[in-house]
Amino acid sequence: MVLFKQLTKLSQSKNKNLGLIAGILWGFDMLLEVLEKARIEFITLESKNSHLATCIDHGWHLFNQYYQLTDDSRAYVMAATLDPRNKHEYFLCKWNRKHIPGMKKKTESMFEEFRLSYDAATSVDIPNPSFHDINLIDDFDINEW
Numbered sequence: 001m002v003l004f005k006q007l008t009k010l011s012q013s014k015n016k017n018l019g020l021i022a023g024i025l026w027g028f029d030m031l032l033e034v035l036e037k038a039r040i041e042f043i044t045l046e047s048k049n050s051h052l053a054t055c056i057d058h059g060w061h062l063f064n065q066y067y068q069l070t071d072d073s074r075a076y077v078m079a080a081t082l083d084p085r086n087k088h089e090y091f092l093c094k095w096n097r098k099h100i101p102g103m104k105k106k107t108e109s110m111f112e113e114f115r116l117s118y119d120a121a122t123s124v125d126i127p128n129p130s131f132h133d134i135n136l137i138d139d140f141d142i143n144e145w
Contacts (some may be wrong), residue, residue, distance in 0.1 A: 022083035025076050028067040035060040072108040081107050125139055 043053040070076040080086045
């Protein structure tokens with residue numbers, strides 16, 4: 001859980017709470033990419049048993065394990081998709097093509113779930129406001145409040 005909080009902080013910019021959950025996926029991608037480059041650079045046949053190689057390899061496996069846990073929730077994919085900085089472009093540019101259908105399935109299923117909820121909520125008859133209620137709305141001034 002601490003790791004998710006730290007990745008959330010990575011997605012914030014200039015002390016503003018932007019992104020939050022949307023930044024988890026790209027944060028994991030960024031950190032795994034750094035660790036993969038470190039594996040290539042520092043883990044050789046001669047150094048594969050060194051302390052540094054062990055730490056890099058352990059870190060990569062740990063991050064990968066946590067990253068795979070994000071598959072258990074549609075929230076991460078939806079947050080990244082709804083983030084105007086990302087949309088589906090992030091997935092198309094950064095993810096392996098074999099994962100795209102799963103991402104789209106999660107997105108579409110969640111949109112369908114919300115559409116059904118919205119349809120059910122809007123199908124309920126809401127009584128028209130009375131003339132008195134309309135006058136109250138007209139009298140309300142947000143600037144005076």
